[in-house]
Structure formats: structure tokens, C-alpha cells
Amino acid sequence: MTVLLRGGVDVGGTKIQAVITTRRGRVVGGARRVTPREGGPAAVADDIALAVTEAATSAGVRVRELRSVGVGAPGHVDGAAGVVFKAANIVGWSEPFALGPTLEQRLGRPVAIGNDVSVAVEAERRFGAGRGVRSFLGVFWGTGVGGGLVLDGRHVVGRGSAGEIGHMCVKPGGRRCACGLRGCAEAYAGRAALEQRARREARKRKTVLFEIARKRERDSLTSGIWIRALEQGDQVARDLLDEAVDALGVAIGSSVTLLDVERVVIGGGIGERLGPKWLTRIERAAAPHTFFSPPPVYVLAELGDLGGAIGASLLTR
């Protein structure tokens, strides 16, 4: 009996995660590489191809035995053409690049391209926390704050990019977001914004955040660093994360009021690392902005770090 295997790759600003999955979403192989910071999209494409090859090897198959390969990329994507227009957080990727065709030539397999958050939502819908649910809001809390919508049994995309919960306004006239708008949830809750804010606070108040980063030889504040600082009772970390949770609460509560979903699924680098206690805090922060009673059920994403790659493996051209 031949098992139908697919490759899936999640491309992020920090790492490239490849997996090999079965029809039912079981992971039978994987490989991870650091995202190259030089060479632009062509270098990233090279490393994606390498990661897929390594993942296939770890699953005991060859790339040519894979049915297809899917790639979830950050930013705006034209799935039909396989083009990634501008990959947020990937150094040097500011112009459209035909990632799909490039990889097809390299790998000799059909390659489909999708948005990273969108594929992660699809993975949760099929195999994770959204299984058996007609409607849910997926929120991915990491460097940015992304989201996805499953409504009335289907993953909906609007004109193509629905789910930008991180750029909903939580404070009119509030803090400037990297996207150019003001008062976005991401400007308060995204890891990039949190770090920027922490650097400013560090000039005025004592914080262990950057000390931990130095000890861990990190040049940015990872989720783990924030958690360690909280454990040490760091007030700056606590204040900023409180503010982040409040902002997420407004955006999520308003989204639930608009969408009337059954579930809210929280994932992403920070979301998953913070765990159930913070899930409850987010739920409490959303309650004052939630019109419906009973409110939806809040759950953590189930597929963790591999969700994006698993979701990417579901993509078909």
C-alpha cells in the first residue's frame, strides 16, 4: 500500500520549518533551517528546497515521491501565480518573487503557495482546535497579530486576505502601528511592538528583559524571554503584557460580536508559549466587549509550532 505523502513548509522571519504529512495530517518527517538574512528571496527559496529534501529524507522518502509541496509565506500572496509580493519580516524580500515556479523547477513537484496565517488556520480547522466546529476565529499572537475566519463551516477570505485582526482599531488615535495606521491591536500586542516599547521603557525603568536576552545571546526579545521576565516579577514585562492582553481583548471581543463564532483559537509564538493561564486572561479581557451570551469557547491552538507547515502541506494548486 502506498501512503500518500505531502510536503509542507512554513517560512518565517526566523526559521523555515518543513514537514512531511500523511493525508490525515500526521507528521512523519520534518526539518528546520534558519531563515537566511542575506541573498533575498532566491536564498530563501534555496533553503526551502533544502528543508523539504531533508524533511523527506527524515520520513524515509524522496522528494519525487511527494504528491505535492505547499509553502505558507508571510504577507500578501497570489496563490494562482505562486507569487509572494512582499514577505513581512523576511530580510530583503520587498519585491514580488515567483516562489512557486522557482521551487517547482528545483523540486520537480507541483508547488502551491499560500499565506502563512491562512494555512495555519486551515490546519487547525482540519486537524486541530477547530475540528468539528462550524465557526471559529483563529488568532495568532507572535511577532505580529494575525488571524483567520472559519464561518458556517468554511474558511472565508473575502477579497483574499480576511482575518487581519491585528490591524483592527482598539484605540482611535492611539499608538502608531508598523502598518501606518493608528491604534491597531498589533501596535500594543505584537512582539515587535512590545520590544520597541520595552526598549523605550528600559530608559526610564528597571527591567530584566534585555539582561535575559544578553545571557541567552538573543538580539531580540523572544516569547521565552518575556515569560522568564514575568517569572522574575519584572514590572515592565508585566505592564506591557497587560496592555497587550487588553488590546487583544478589544479586538477579539469586537470580532466575536461581529462574527458570532463558536470558538476562539489562540496560537502563535507568544500565544502558545504563555499557555492556559493567559488564555483565560485574554478571555476575560474580551468579555467586556463581547455582545453574545454565552460567549464562545476559548481554546489554545493544538498543532503548535508545526501548524503552519502542516497547513501548508494541505495546499493544492
Place this chain on the structure above:
Amino acid sequence: MTVLLRGGVDVGGTKIQAVITTRRGRVVGGARRVTPREGGPAAVADDIALAVTEAATSAGVRVRELRSVGVGAPGHVDGAAGVVFKAANIVGWSEPFALGPTLEQRLGRPVAIGNDVSVAVEAERRFGAGRGVRSFLGVFWGTGVGGGLVLDGRHVVGRGSAGEIGHMCVKPGGRRCACGLRGCAEAYAGRAALEQRARREARKRKTVLFEIARKRERDSLTSGIWIRALEQGDQVARDLLDEAVDALGVAIGSSVTLLDVERVVIGGGIGERLGPKWLTRIERAAAPHTFFSPPPVYVLAELGDLGGAIGASLLTR
């Protein structure tokens, strides 16, 4: 050739509007009655039956020739059971009432019950401003602020009541809304909230709003009164409507950011009366909160006052 006709009724706090429609949504008859303010839901059901009968007569048919009758009611509705739980704005309707079965007995035709905003969105999708569009956000700006979502070609409802854009938070910790939450768009933009606020302002500042209402022998501030006051340069009317538009801008902009719709369709009592100039103002107020570029196209609802009744006629059991 027999023409297939259906009855549709829009039940509001002020009036009961019945229409007779063809398969293609053309209105071939209609009747309007004032919503009874005494006698509760049973009295309202009586008047709905009368309105349907009058509408049928005006179309030259008998009620028993209608294929079916649909009723759009405000508030929470159980379509399958034909029950309206609590009809917002209808005096004395605070308990669940089996409107569907009651009307079926009275009219001798199958009767379907739906939510008033939801049927109005469906009418716009099929025959109005949402025709030929894969995704739009419907916003009904009247006594309250309701909404509906058409995404990826389908009218989506979540757990059943999606679209409550009026209760999205536009100002955390802001004005108390009639729903109990704080900072809802409706607390700034709904006609009921606007009137309450105008009464308070009238103690401090000069306004012609209540003078016009007295002359017109109205005990509440209708859309027409607001428009007249604006024409007379009334500063209170201007300030409050500016604030209303700003609040709608935050809610609509954030909704567009979440949904990535092609169009925003503005209707409802105030929305329609204010016309294209205000449509542009709403669009401008939403722009600073809209993540996507180009933004969606803003249009007025096309079916006007009859949209709810036409939409109700589409309901089937």
C-alpha cells in the same frame, strides 16, 4: 401562466410593512400599518396578518394564493420553531412568542420567521446593492446599528446572529450602550442613543431638534428631523452626527480590516435618508482604520424602506 408570489413582512418598532413579491424580487403589492403599542405580540401578530391580507388585495390576489409568507422581526429569532424571543423596540414583546405558528393558523400559508437585519442583507445580496458581489458588509443605521455579512458568496451567520457591528467597541471604557456594554458604536450612532444625547445637550445648548419635532407632532427624533436640523445649521445636530459618523468609521474600518470585503452597503432609516454626501463621510471616517488598499467600494442600499419586507419574502421554512 401562474406567477409565483410570496408575502414578506418587516416588523419594526414603528411600522409593519408588508409586500407581495415575484420570484425575482419585484414588488407587486404592499401595505403598511402602524405597529400597535398595546396588546403585546398577539396584537402585533393580528396586525401582521391584516397587513399581509391588504398587501395581497393590492396585488390582486388572495392570501391563499401566496406560496409562503416570511416575516423579519427585530431581535433574536429561532427560525426553525418560528419563535421571536424578544423583539427589540416593540412595546410589550419581552417574552418568547410563537409568531410563525400563530400566523400559519391565521393565514393558512407556510410562514417563515427571520431576523430583520439578516433578511434585509439577503434582499440586498439577491436584488440590491450586493448583486454580483462575492463579499460585502451590510450596515443598517437606524434606531440601532445592525449589520450582516456576505463572505465568499454566502450570507454567513456564525452561531446564528453574526453581524452585530453596532456593538463592536469603538472606544474602550466609553459611553454605556443600551445593551449593557461600554463604547459600542450604537451608543454613539444609533438614533435612540443620539436622541438621548440630544436631550441632554438641549439643557446646555440651543438646538432646533425638539422644536422641529413639536411642529411635526413627533414624540421622537426621526431621521427627517435630524436632516432638517442640519439644513438649519443646528450645531448640536452637527456635533452629534459627526460623533456618530466617527464611531461608525471605527466599527466599519475595523470590520473591513477583519473581513476584506469588496463592498460596504449602507442602509437603514438614517443611512438611507442622509444620502450620498454622508456615504462619503462614512467612507472617509473608516479610511484611517482600514488596513487594505484599495479599500472596498461604499454604496447605499438599493431597496430602501422595502428591503426588509422583500428579504422576508425570500424566507422559506
